[in-house]
Amino acid sequence: MGFFLPFTYIAYNAGYNQGTTTYQSVPKDFQQCPGAKMYGSTPAVTTTYSPTNWLCPAIFSCLCCCWPLGLVAIYYALQANHREEMNDLYGAEQSASCARSCTYASIFCGVIMFGVSLAVFFTVQQKNHHLP
Structure with a gap:
């Protein structure tokens, strides 16, 4: 039980030779970039961008500053x-900005606190030095 067409299909040529055509997705003088990979016939450029890692400065600021x-x-x-490991580059850039x-x-707070501590220390030392 199938569907039967009562007519036959005849390809219409319109009176000219169509020939065979080949399609090329890239120009003949195309030169591939050094960082590009080919998938089929289409080049795909891979990027290696990653946000700045602020972990070492953050550890330093935790130990030496505020x-x-x-x-x-x-x-x-x-x-x-x-x-960044999850390939969420936008979120990684936002978190790196907050870390920075x-x-x-x-x-900044550590430098200010160090300056205030020095000022207090020298003020107390000067007052103790002048006591009889």
């Missing part, structure tokens, strides 16, 4: 590394 902001910077740096901001803030 540790609460340093811990936040370490968290965001690890999150950026994880997102927290690292800079930690270093």
Whole structure:
């Protein structure tokens, strides 16, 4: 039980020779880029972009500067590394940006606290020096 067509199909040529055609997706003088891979006949360029890793500066800022902001910077740096491994480059760039901001803030706060500590230390030393 099938469907039967009561007519036969005849290809219409329109009176000219169509010949055979070959299709080429790239020009004949095409030169492949060094970082490109070929999949079939179409070149596919692979990129190796990755966001800056802020883990080492974040650890430094945690140990030597303001540790609460340093811990936040370490968290965001690890999150950026994880997102990069998951191939989420936009999320990795956002997390790396937060890690950079927290690292800079930690270093800035650490420098300010060090300066204030020195000022207090020398002020106390000077007052103790002048006591009879």
